[in-house]
Amino acid sequence: KQEVTQIPAALSVPEGENLVLNCSFTDSAIYNLQWFRQDPGKGLTSLLLIQSSQREQTSGRLNASLDKSSGRSTLYIAASQPGDSATYLCAVNDNAGNMLTFGGGTRLMVKP
Amino acid sequence: EAGVAQSPRYKIIEKRQSVAFWCNPISGHATLYWYQQILGQGPKLLIQFQNNGVVDDSQLPKDRFSAERLKGVDSTLKIQPAKLEDSAVYLCASSLQGSDYGYTFGSGTRLTVV
Numbered sequence: 001k002q003e004v005t006q007i008p009a010a011l012s013v014p015e016g017e018n019l020v021l022n023c024s025f026t027d028s029a030i031y032n033l034q035w036f037r038q039d040p041g042k043g044l045t046s047l048l049l050i051q052s053s054q055r056e057q058t059s060g061r062l063n064a065s066l067d068k069s070s071g072r073s074t075l076y077i078a079a080s081q082p083g084d085s086a087t088y089l090c091a092v093n094d095n096a097g098n099m100l101t102f103g104g105g106t107r108l109m110v111k112p
Numbered sequence: 113e114a115g116v117a118q119s120p121r122y123k124i125i126e127k128r129q130s131v132a133f134w135c136n137p138i139s140g141h142a143t144l145y146w147y148q149q150i151l152g153q154g155p156k157l158l159i160q161f162q163n164n165g166v167v168d169d170s171q172l173p174k175d176r177f178s179a180e181r182l183k184g185v186d187s188t189l190k191i192q193p194a195k196l197e198d199s200a201v202y203l204c205a206s207s208l209q210g211s212d213y214g215y216t217f218g219s220g221t222r223l224t225v226v
Contacts (some may be wrong), residue, residue: 034215
């Protein structure tokens with residue numbers, strides 16, 4: 001059974017810092033991995049989708065990497081802003097059906 | 113394109129009452145999912161539909177939860193009777209057949225059982 005872990009569970013940084021959020025998964029036979037953002041009381045917004053054959057994806061100040069063999073993904077946020085404050089969720093789609101298995105999320109607070 | 117629509121946004125009910133949630137996926141998305149997200153946790157899959165057939169409902173508490181997807185489009189999720197531990201956000205998501213393009217989530221329904 002796939003298990004997804006996100007570290008740290010919470011993170012507080014001053015504005016302008018570069019930061020890294022970590023995601024690990026137990027079964028490396030994944031189809032793809034997706035990073036989401038969730039604002040309080042809201043649904044999930046897709047940030048980046050990495051296929052199993054890819055090593056990284058970039059969108060603006062966000063860069064997500066995938067190391068399938070070691071069961072790890074990182075989300076790098078450059079020059080963080082207060083508007084980046086949210087919960088970031090990592091989700092893995094494995095080969096057996098198309099369900100997503102989520103990590104517990106990292107709650108990010110960027111202080112002005 | 114329009115996103116995944118869910119209603120209601122909020123619902124408060126007493127334990128042992130029943131409740132229903134509605135989801136309208138993105139047009140053309142064959143696959144529809146219902147997830148339960150308890151406060152402070154990541155979402156957990158309840159049920160997955162492919163068109164109007166159930167693909168995976170292994171984590172759906174079938175003694176109290178039911179879901180249907182008529183005509184392979186809209187879906188409803190029902191809880192009867194509700195328990196206190198059902199308090200959560202219920203998220204609906206859809207994807208094209210296969211998952212190459214990722215998933216789109218709705219805003220969710222926040223259920224409070226008192």
